[in-house]
Amino acid sequence: MTLTINEENRDTVLVVSVSGRLDGVTSKTLDTHIGARIAGGSDRIVLNLSGVDYISSFGLRLVLVAAKKLNGPGRRFVVCGLKDNVRQVFSVSGFLSILTLTDTVDEAASAASS
Amino acid sequence: MTLTINEENRDTVLVVSVSGRLDGVTSKTLDTHIGARIAGGSDRIVLNLSGVDYISSFGLRLVLVAAKKLNGPGRRFVVCGLKDNVRQVFSVSGFLSILTLTDTVDEAASAASS
């Protein structure tokens, strides 16, 4: 398995792009990574999942944890680039209606900087 | 920055290949990942650093933590593929003499399976 975490600062927004499988182990890894970024002061984060083909309940957990941490004034958490199977998992879990979601990274970055 | 964690099982050995910078944040991320693998039962691990151009004291910390966890009967931790700058950091910290190190992944995997 390969997990890649790529980060790019776009003004005040940190774009975290992930590729690979978000399973029980890698989700915990990514959770730690994003948790460290938030603790380190990144309060506007885009999570780009366009490279993620697989997500289980562990992946949903990390997404919800990040959304909770970044819920509040001056904080933003936007998820983008869901592939069909990932979108279905978000959909049946009710995540499509409670999270801010966009198709592209550009849309996500502008939503997160607003 | 980009952190890539690639894993491959070679018989009883898990080869974890890392690319990117091992700084204060990414070292914690990788520490969590390897910690989850060890907790999950992987007790023979090769850490391939051939894709790592930069390591700070935080990277050394994670390497030592993994070496401590995998120190004992039936357990193996082998590090391979150090680039020059990374090797110098290992050298001045005394890590070259206390860790099992090899040049190639193949050598590391066979050292770890013995």
Added chain:
Amino acid sequence: MDFAEIEARSTIEEIDRIVAFIDAWCEAQALSDELRFKLHLVAEEFSMNAIMHGYRDREDGWIHIRLVAKPDALSLIFQDEAPLFDPLVEAATPDVTASVEERQVGGLGVHLVKEMTRFVGYRRDGQRNVLTADFDR
């Protein structure tokens, strides 16, 4: 009727082998990406629950997965020898409409399994928990 099976121990380390096993079978059966995705998901949720909750800290527990292809359906049969637990009855149903603040973290595994299958059933068979998941082809 085509089928394949794998036995594993109750450690997270075994998940990679299970993933490779499912991939190989999906390849051989020429299944769609969607079905492959669902098989991976259900296998992971069942396996991780058995490892983390069923066997808890035991690493020598036994896990068994069988995949069966029928003309119009697929089945995944999961077995373990952990203490009796029927997740379909016991696991709380998550409130999938709650807002981010209100929403509980966790408890989505069994829910996802129910959503991703046509049918999912539990039975206790002697010392074994047996979970069966059926998918439309």
Added chain:
Amino acid sequence: MDFAEIEARSTIEEIDRIVAFIDAWCEAQALSDELRFKLHLVAEEFSMNAIMHGYRDREDGWIHIRLVAKPDALSLIFQDEAPLFDPLVEAATPDVTASVEERQVGGLGVHLVKEMTRFVGYRRDGQRNVLTADFDR
């Protein structure tokens, strides 16, 4: 004499900006990979110590880094306004010969800085900690 400077706040988030700042300067000065590596290392160790230990939970602390190129040397001057702390005297010297079992985790940052520089000095300047690191070109 060529120089460049950057001001940052005492958050880990700022490390990326510092990294980019050093990269740009090394590029402009056409420095070797080895020198670039050392500048990154020393800047990260100083900055992380100021953020984590000096300013502790304060995110609005002030950090300043100046890079200076002389014909035969480079200097990195690091300043913060955290409480007085001389790492060159106060930080314990790690036992780099201890075995894996005996070896303490941590405490290598200041040691690496000493090893990677020709000279490193500390002084208190009013409310400021000033660390100077010199490198051979």
